[in-house]
Every structure is written in C-alpha cells, then in structure tokens.
Amino acid sequence: xxxxxxxxxxxxxxxxxxxxxxxxxxxxxxxxxxxxxxxxxxxxxxxxxxxxxxxxxxxxxxxxxxxxxxxxxxxxxxxxxxxxxxxxxxxxxxxxxxxxxxxxxxxxxxxxxxxxxxxxxxxxxxxxxxxxxxxxxxxxxxxxxxxxxxxxxxxxxxxxxxxxxxxxxxxxxxxxxxxxxxxxxxxxxxxxxxxxxxxxxxxxxxxxxxxxxxxxxxxxxxxxxxxxxxxxxxxxxxxxxxxxxxxxxxxxxxxxxxxxxxxxxxxxxxxxxxxxxxxxxxxxxxxxxxxxxxxxxxxxxxxxxxxxxxxxxxxxxxxxxxxxxxxxxxxxxxxxxxxxxxxxxxxxxxxxxxxxxxxxxxxxxxxxxxxxxxxxxxxxxxxxxxxxxxxxxxxxxxxxxxxxxxxxxxxxxxxxxxxxxxxxxxxxxxxxxxxxxxxxxxxxxxxxxxxxxxxxxxxxxxxxxxxxxxxxxxxxxxxxxxxxxxxxxxxxxxxxxxxxxxxxxxxxxxxxxxxxxxxxxxxxxxxxxxxxxxxxxxxxxxxxxxxxxxxxxxxxxxxxxxxxxxxxxxxxxxxxxxxxxxxxxxxxxxxxxxxxxxxxxxxxxxxxxxxxxxxxxxxxxxxxxxxxxxxxxxxxxxxxxxxxxxxxxxxxxxxxxxxxxxxxxxxxxxxxxxxxxxxxxxx
Numbered sequence: 001x002x003x004x005x006x007x008x009x010x011x012x013x014x015x016x017x018x019x020x021x022x023x024x025x026x027x028x029x030x031x032x033x034x035x036x037x038x039x040x041x042x043x044x045x046x047x048x049x050x051x052x053x054x055x056x057x058x059x060x061x062x063x064x065x066x067x068x069x070x071x072x073x074x075x076x077x078x079x080x081x082x083x084x085x086x087x088x089x090x091x092x093x094x095x096x097x098x099x100x101x102x103x104x105x106x107x108x109x110x111x112x113x114x115x116x117x118x119x120x121x122x123x124x125x126x127x128x129x130x131x132x133x134x135x136x137x138x139x140x141x142x143x144x145x146x147x148x149x150x151x152x153x154x155x156x157x158x159x160x161x162x163x164x165x166x167x168x169x170x171x172x173x174x175x176x177x178x179x180x181x182x183x184x185x186x187x188x189x190x191x192x193x194x195x196x197x198x199x200x201x202x203x204x205x206x207x208x209x210x211x212x213x214x215x216x217x218x219x220x221x222x223x224x225x226x227x228x229x230x231x232x233x234x235x236x237x238x239x240x241x242x243x244x245x246x247x248x249x250x251x252x253x254x255x256x257x258x259x260x261x262x263x264x265x266x267x268x269x270x271x272x273x274x275x276x277x278x279x280x281x282x283x284x285x286x287x288x289x290x291x292x293x294x295x296x297x298x299x300x301x302x303x304x305x306x307x308x309x310x311x312x313x314x315x316x317x318x319x320x321x322x323x324x325x326x327x328x329x330x331x332x333x334x335x336x337x338x339x340x341x342x343x344x345x346x347x348x349x350x351x352x353x354x355x356x357x358x359x360x361x362x363x364x365x366x367x368x369x370x371x372x373x374x375x376x377x378x379x380x381x382x383x384x385x386x387x388x389x390x391x392x393x394x395x396x397x398x399x400x401x402x403x404x405x406x407x408x409x410x411x412x413x414x415x416x417x418x419x420x421x422x423x424x425x426x427x428x429x430x431x432x433x434x435x436x437x438x439x440x441x442x443x444x445x446x447x448x449x450x451x452x453x454x455x456x457x458x459x460x461x462x463x464x465x466x467x468x469x470x471x472x473x474x475x476x477x478x479x480x481x482x483x484x485x486x487x488x489x490x491x492x493x494x495x496x497x498x499x500x501x502x503x504x505x506x507x508x509x510x511x512x513x514x515x516x517x518x519x520x521x522x523x524x525x526x527x528x529x530x531x532x533x534x535x536x537x538x539x540x541x542x543x544x545x546x547x548x549x550x551x552x553x554x555x556x557x558x559x560x561x562x563x564x565x566x567x568x569x570x571x572x573x574x575x576x577x578x579x580x581x582x583x584x585x586x587x588x589x590x591x592x593x594x595x596x597x598x599x600x601x602x603x604x605x606x607x608x609x610x611x612x613x614x615x616x617x618x619x620x621x622x623x624x625x626x627x628x629x630x631x632x633x634x635x636x637x638x639x640x641x642x643x644x645x646x647x648x649x650x651x652x653x654x655x656x657x658x659x660x661x662x663x664x665x666x667x668x669x670x671x672x673x674x675x676x677x678x679x680x681x682x683x
Contacts, residue, residue, distance in 0.1 A: 025071045033076055035085070043069050047079060049088035057084040083156045089115035091655050116651070118154035121146065123647035125153075126166040130635040131642055139163035164628070169654040170647070171631040174638040178208070178219055179246045182258075185210040186545035186591060187598040189261030190250075190281070191218070192238055193293070194226075202226045203626060204234060205633075206241040209261070211597035213583060214575030214590070218431075220637050221245050222630040231276035238281075245630060250284050257544035259285040263600030264292055278501050287541050290501040291435065291600050298425060299358060301494030311410050311483055316353065318401045319365050322376065323350045325394060332391075335382065339375040348372045359425050363418045366411060374470040377402055405478025409463050413484055416457030417491070420448050428601075435601035436510040436517055439499065446492055453488045460484075509533040512556075513596035515573045522564040524557075531556050534592060541595070547588050555589035 025038055025045060037048045044067035050056070056065045057079070064079045079085050093116035125142045129135075143158045157166075182188055191207040203225045209218040222245040224237040242248040248255055262281050278290040306312040326333045326349065333349070340347040348371045353362050369376075380399045401407055427433050427441040456464050467474055499507055509530035511517045519526055535542065535549055542549055559582060567573060575593055583590055624632075639645065 029073075029076060033080060035089075036076070039067065042067070045069075045071065047085060047088065049092050050084060053088045053091040055084050055088040055091070057082060081155050086115050086119075086154065086156045087655070090119055090651065114152070115154065118152055119157065119651055120647050121151060121153045122157055122162070123166050123170065123650055124642075124645065126163050127170050127635065127639065127645050127647065128642050129163070130167050130170065130632050131639065131645075133632070133636060136160060136163045136167060165654070166650070167631050167635065169657075170639065170650045171634040172653055173649045174634050175221075175245050176653070178221070178638065179248065181212065181217065182208065182210060182246065182248065185212045185258070185594075185598075187211070187258050187260045187541065187595045189263065189288075189598050189600045190238060190242070190259070191263040191600050192234070192277075194234075194264075195223075202229055204237045204241065206238050208242075208246075209263075209598060209600055211575075211594040214577070214579035214594065214597070216597050220633050221248075223626045223633065225626050231280055234277050235280045245634075250281075256284050257541060259288050260538065260541055260595055261289045261291065261599040264290070285541075287538050289503070289506060289599055292498050292500075297498045298421065298428075298495070301491060301497070302359075302421070305487055305490045305494060309483060309487060311406060311480070312414070312487075314401065315407060315411055315414065318398070318407065319350070319353050319369060321394075321398060322369070323352050323365070325398060326350055327352075329391075332379070336372075336375060336379045339379040339382070340372070343375055343378065345371075345375060347375075350376070359418065359422055363415075363422055366415050366418060369411065370415070373402070374472075377470070377472050403472055403475055405467070405474035405476045406480055408469050408474060409460060409478050409480050410483070412459040412463050413452075413457065413480060415459045416452060417449070417488075419459075420445055433601055434510065434514045434597060435507065435599045436512075436514040436596070438601045439507045440511065440514075440517055442495065442498065446495060449488050449492050449495075453485050456484075503537065505533050506537050509537075510596045510599060513575070513593055515571050515575075518570050520570070522560070527556060527560065528553070531589075531592070534596065538592075538595060542592065545591060545595075547591050549588075552588045552592060555586040559586045559589055 025043070027038075029036055029045075030038065035047050035049045036045060037051075038045045045064075046067035047064035050065045054065075057063055064075075064085070068075065093113050122143075125146070126136075126139060129138050129142070137160055139160060139162075140158065143153055146153050188208050188210040191209060193205040193207070195203050195205055203223055205223055206221045207218055208221050209216065211217070222241040224241040224244075226233050226237045239250050242250060250256060250259065259281075262278055264277060278288075282288055282290070326336055336349070337347050348368050350372060351361070351365045351368050353365045377399065380395045380402070424438075424441050424445045428438055430437075463469060512527045512530050512534075531553060535552060539549065559578075562582070563570065563573070563578070575590075575597060579590055
C-alpha cells in the first residue's frame with residue numbers, strides 16, 4: 001500500500017512535465033498572455049518573444065520556441081515565469097521593436113519593460129555586493145529583503161549562478177571600456193604587483209597605465225596565478241592577463257609599438273629575477289623603461305641595511321619592550337600619565353612598531369619615544385612599592401638601555417634618516433606624482449643622506465656631544481660615527497637600485513612632464529636637452545604614434561613661451577588643462593608629454609588593489625579563483641560607485657552574448673575554472 005502511495009506521489013511530481021494531453025486551445029489565453037501566438041493550421045501554440053529572439057528552454061520544459069499542441073494552463077504559467085521567457089522579454093525591452101503590429105503590442109512592450117526593471121534591480125544588487133567586497137552568496141538574502149521591502153525583482157534569476165553571471169558582465173563592461181581607452185591612447189605601460197599568502201598560490205596583479213590628452217589613468221587589468229616563481233612564468237602570467245581580459249596581445253606589433261614602460265614590485269623572488277622579467281619584456285619593446293616599485297624597494301632596502309646593525313636591533317627591541325611594558329599594565333600606564341603631569345608635559349603614550357605601514361609607524365614610535373623620554377625615565381626611576389620582582393627587573397633593564405649614550409644618539413640619527421625617507425615615501429604614494437617627481441625626490445634624498453655621512457643630521461646634532469639628556473646622565477662613549485657611515489653607504493647603494501634598469505638620462509628628461517619642476521621664470525634653454533633625449537630614446541614609438549618628430553622642438557619652444565606669458569603660477573597647471581587649450585596648436589609636443597605621463601612612477605594604485613584583494617578574501621572567508629577575483633577587483637576599483645552605476649550596458653552585453661539556451665547564461669571561458677553548483681544553496 002505504501003509502495004503504491006509513493007509511486008502516485010512520484011507521478012504527481014512528474015505531472016507538470018508529463019501531463020495528460022489536452023487538445024483544446026482556449027482563445028482567452030491570447031488576452032491573458034500577450035506573447036502567446038496560436039497557429040490554427042498547425043494547431044500549435046508558441047511564444048512570439050522566444051521565437052523572435054531565439055531563446056530556447058532547456059531541460060524537461062515544454063518548448064514554446066518550437067511550439068506545442070499540449071494545451072494546458074500549467075505549461076503557460078510555467079513558461080511565463082521561466083528564465084527563458086524572462087530573457088526573451090528582456091531582449092524585447094532593450095530591442096524596442098514589437099513582436100507584431102497587433103493590438104497586443106502595447107501589452108507586450110509593457111511586460112518587457114517590467115522584466116527589464118526587475119533585472120536592473122538585480123544587477124544593481126550584484127554591483128553593490130561586489131563594490132563593497134561582500135560575498136556573492138549575499139545575493140540570495142538580498143533578494144528576500146527586496147521582497148520584504150516591496151521592491152519588484154520578479155521570481156527568476158535569484159540564484160548564486162545568476163549573481164556570478166551578472167558580476168561577470170558588470171566587470172566585462174569595465175574591461176571593454178578599458179580596452180577602448182587603450183585603443184584610443186597612443187602609449188601604455190604595464191605594472192605588475194606580485195602577491196602571495198597562505199590562502200592563494202603566487203599570483204600577479206596586473207595594471208595598465210596610460211595618458212590621453214594630459215589625463216593619467218591607472219587601472220587594474222586582472223589577477224593571474226603564477227605556476228612557477230621564475231621570470232618566464234611571471235612574464236607569461238602578465239601576457240595571459242592582458243590577453244584574456246583586454247584581448248591585448250603584447251607580441252602583436254600594434255600593441256608592442258605602444259608599450260613604453262614596465263613597473264614591478266619585486267615581491268616574487270629576487271631583484272635579479274625581476275630584472276630578467278624586464279629583459280624579457282624589452283624583447284617585445286626595447287624602448288620600454290623599467291621602474292621598480294618604490295614602496296616595496298624602500299622597505300626591502302631599509303630592512304636589508306638596518307637589520308644587520310646590532311645597535312638598530314637594540315633600539316627596535318627597546319621600543320617594542322617599552323610599548324608592551326605600558327600597554328599590558330594599566331598600573332604602569334597610570335603611573336606614566338602621572339609622571340607626564342608632574343613634568344607639565346602632555347601625555348604621549350609609547351606606540352607600536354612593525355605594522356604594514358612600517359615607515360609611518362616607526363616614525364611615530366620614535367617621535368613618541370623622544371617626547372615621552374623624561375616621563376618614562378622618571379616613572380621607571382620611581383619607587384618600587386607595589387612592584388613584583390618581574391616588573392622591577394624589567395623596569396631596571398629598560399632603564400639601563402634608556403641611559404646608554406649610543407642608544408640615545410642612534411635614535412636621533414634614526415629619526416633624521418626616517419624623516420628623509422618619509423618624504424620620499426609620501427611623494428611616491430601620491431597618485432598625482434609623475435616619474436619625474438619621484439626621481440627628483442630620490443635625487444634629493446640621496447644627496448641628503450650623503451650629507452649625513454659626513455656630518456650629523458639636525459636631530460643627532462642636538463645630542464652629538466652631550467653627556468646628559470633631559471637631566472639624566474648617559475653612560476658609555478656614544479660615538480656612532482662609524483655606524484652612521486656604514487649604514488648610510490649601504491642605504492644609498494640600495495636606493496639607487498630602483499632605477500637600475502632605466503636610463504638615467506631619460507629619467508632626468510622626464511622633468512618636462514612635471515610643472516612642479518619647471519623654473520618659476522622662463523628659461524629659454526629649459527627642456528631643450530630633455531626633449532632631444534626623449535625623442536632619441538623613443539623615436540620608433542613616436543613614429544608609430546604618427547608624431548611629426550621634426551616639429552617637436554619648435555612646438556616645445558612656442559608652447560613654453562605661451563604658457564609663461566599667459567599663466568602666472570606655473571606650478572598649479574595641469575596637463576589636461578593645457579591640452580584643452582593648446583592641443584590643436586601643438587599636438588606633437590603634447591603627445592610626447594602623454595608618453596612621459598604614461599611612464600610608471602607611483603605604486604599607490606597597485607598597493608590599493610592589493611589591500612582591496614586582501615579585504616575581499618577575508619570577508620569571503622574562502623579561497624577564490626583568479627578569474628572571480630579579477631571580476632570583483634575590476635568592479636571595486638574601476639566601476640562607478642553605487643549611486644552612479646547604470647546597469648543597462650551590462651544587461652545589454654549579457655543579452656547580446658547569451659547563447660540561445662537560457663540556462664547557459666555566460667561565456668564558456670568566463671568561469672571555466674569554477675566548478676560550483678548552480679542551485680540556490682551554493683556560494
């Protein structure tokens with residue numbers, strides 16, 4: 001008996017797909033379903049929208065594309081609510097042409113626009129999820145929330161599969177826009193930022209930088225895993241990223257002629273390996289200028305030089321111990337505040353060193369240490385009442401270091417060096433800094449460090465010959481001159497490595513691209529040598545960009561005269577404004593300036609992408625494929641914000657690229673590496 005009941009239940013479930021035949025077509029259905037068409041001669045009913053736009057149902061559903069003679073209301077309702085019909089309605093709404101000229105035209109158009117509005121809401125939800133770095137599985141509960149709020153999103157496209165598909169096409173619109181911009185630009189540079197952590201294989205973040213009419217753009221192209229950490233694999237990863245996401249093949253002559261620069265961070269492997277990557281790319285374009293990421297190189301240089309110095313390690317351990325001595329004990333912290341008040345000083349608590357923003361944190365820790373030195377010494381000198389043996393011993397140990405002359409003098413020397421390096425870092429992090437700004441600041445930094453080799457800096461001079469500091473007697477000789485010379489010699493050598501694979505003459509010539517480096521008053525000879533140097537180095541690239549090389553020198557001289565005659569404050573000018581005024585008169589020299597602006601300088605965008613990727617991965621709490629991460633990063637970094645996002649381009653792209661089967665809703669290559677299931681429970 002139970003067996004029969006189960007069999008009946010199964011048959012009831014299949015009844016929707018395998019019903020009893022009904023031979024009678026009801027004319028009232030034509031009014032209820034405006035898309036429905038009945039062929040009396042063939043005795044078939046079919047969907048006019050699906051047949052017009054070539055959308056076929058997949059699976060066990062009755063085909064309203066080819067037509068059916070099984071006339072059942074269940075079939076009509078199922079098709080009306082199906083994804084296939086929604087796709088066809090969406091195509092009709094974006095196409096704008098009616099199915100036919102019958103009286104049902106208005107109703108069909110209205111229903112199609114309703115479907116379009118629903119899909120626009122769904123695309124907006126996917127964009128908001130990706131833009132804020134949230135997991136795509138949030139899409140399902142957002143749909144439920146929209147239902148509760150009364151937002152019309154319809155009954156279909158509410159799965160994680162749809163969310164991934166929509167995200168792909170939103171990102172694809174941005175990739176298409178980027179490719180169009182690159183096609184319009186005459187030059188571009190490639191930036192590569194190596195990444196690796198416990199949750200992913202080694203990979204490369206690839207960016208492209210270009211300038212058009214004086215406006216600089218730096219946008220992410222994608223993420224690509226690296227099979228092996230060697231130069232050839234890194235170069236292949238860069239080329240695959242550009243070809244897969246932008247259809248940009250570096251080996252093609254049309255693109256190779258536009259390549260003018262390569263920027264690398266050096267995260268994967270040694271500097272020698274990155275030099276070999278640069279050499280491999282210069283096989284494609286010999287003129288390409290190679291620059292290494294300043295932020296990363298600065299950190300590596302600093303650590304390589306200072307961590308081998310025992311005195312530096314003593315200072316770093318001292319800062320670390322003092323921070324934890326007060327941070328871990330409310331009693332010690334309260335006593336320190338009391339000491340500050342007794343000395344009529346504003347309380348400044350010791351700060352930690354060793355975070356991701358290592359330079360700023362070290363600078364703050366050193367400055368806080370010197371400001372709080374007298375209060376810290378007094379607090380450690382204070383009575384031993386209430387102290388445990390361990391606390392007393394730790395305080396005595398810290399006090400011993402604080403009263404050493406070489407420690408105090410080395411900290412002041414370190415402050416001098418860090419203050420100089422922080423200026424260099426600040427210029428590098430500024431998105432508006434050109435390669436000329438960074439190079440000029442590096443030259444000033446190196447010159448300042450050479451001066452410190454022979455004489456103490458401003459902070460060190462305060463304590464150069466003292467025996468007491470803030471009234472406290474210092475022990476030991478305190479002569480750090482030999483340490484200073486050795487440290488600065490190695491640091492200078494390391495910092496010069498950022499431009500080790502670039503022509504120094506070309507780097508100096510890029511100064512014409514920064515108004516901040518122009519003289520305050522006109523100098524007839526300014527820039528003449530630099531323009532000639534740039535032309536000589538980039539002549540094949542400029543010729544490919546249709547620049548009249550013979551006219552560049554004359555245009556430079558005349559443009560310079562007009563700028564100085566018309567504008568009083570040269571250093572506030574921007575090249576996009578100058579282009580808007582003079583491009584029609586001096587196109588050749590302004591094209592050369594675009595080339596200079598295209599050269600990679602700042603690593604700010606690459607670091608921003610790396611930070612965004614880490615945030616996204618931490619919020620997803622799971623491993624994520626490179627293709628999926630590319631889609632999310634492109635949306636997060638390249639797409640408009642939520643308020644300005646228009647989903648219609650992505651919807652149109654989704655329509656035009658969708659195959660005839662409604663279930664196959666994205667290109668086969670888009671998520672070929674993703675093997676997730678496509679039901680509503682997947683994530």
